[in-house]
Amino acid sequence: MVEQWTDDNIAALKKTYGEGGLTAKRLGAKLLMDEQDVEDKRMKISELFQELLKWGSSFDSGAGENRTCDTCKAGDMDEEIRGIGVSMFATPEVIRACAQMNANLLIVHEPTYYEHWDDTNLSIIGREKQRLIEESGLTVVRFHDHAHAMNPDLIYAGEMRALGLQGTLQKQEQFAINRFELKEGMTARELAHLIESKLGIKHVRIAGCADKPGRRISCSFGTPGHLAEELEENDFVLTGEICEWADGQRARDYAQMGYNKAILVMGHIGSEREGMRYLAEILQGKYPSLHTKYIECGEVYQYTDDR
Secondary structure, three states: OOOOOOHHHHHHHHHHHHHHHHHHHHHHHHHHHOOOOOOHHHOEHHHHHHHHHHHOOOOOOOOOOOOOOOOEEEOOOOOEOOOEEEEOOOOHHHHHHHHHOOOOEEEEOOOOOOOOOOOOOOOHHHHHHHHHHHHHOOEEEEOOHHHHOOOOOHHHHHHHHHHOOOEEEEEEEEOOEEEEEEEEEEOHHHHHHHHHHHHOOOOOEEEEOOOOOEEEEEEEOOOOOOHHHHHHHOOEEEEOOOOHHHHHHHHHHHHHOOOOOEEEEOOOOOOOHHHHHHHHHHHHHHOOOOOEEEOOOOOOOOOOOOO
């Protein structure tokens, strides 16, 4: 059932989910209410993919003829969909898991062959991976640019839904960068503990001031760049990856000069996967006859305190 956005309903949802979660639920409700153009029982992969691109139709790469990395990476777009796997990365384990659930479509957020456009000459491991995909019978598509171009940003919406922070989305400052103001201040260390517990991230690293409360957050999930500007105008920056000698050192210098500023490094996967998990939920709700499942790819690093 799609929720109706009455004042009472919105107030109740804010209490339950916070502003970030409310934003996510509005997005999901809007997509579910959109009329379906194709009967999902006989939908081709190409038809679903075109639907996904419509969701982020405002995307403009500025790279000439609106170039996008959201393309088919392997497989046959004309096949009818048997099932859908959704993940952050098309790792060999994810590919095998998707095939085992009898799906023939894998939607990922990040590159398959280790390069943004996935159009360079493949390395030895890239060719082996390509062969694994072919043997699995999967079609792999990327949903990155148009996910971030949605209103609100799908990845931001999923992450904030999972975090449940109380506050207000201020604006989308740059592509894939969203600014959020907490209702009540918290320290970077407190925020890091919350992120670890809510998102299942093993370790969040803090560069800068860890123990003074702040409210202004830049949600720079993944690796969108512009961290210097975001750190200058916010208390905390949440991101997936940084250049340690530039971004990390800048944050540390701010702290040692008396500023309450910090970058919280979540890891690329942990900073975006809740958005892809949310995508899987939306697709299952919108196309119930197409079995859709989120497949966890896991963090890329292992740690000495792993159990």
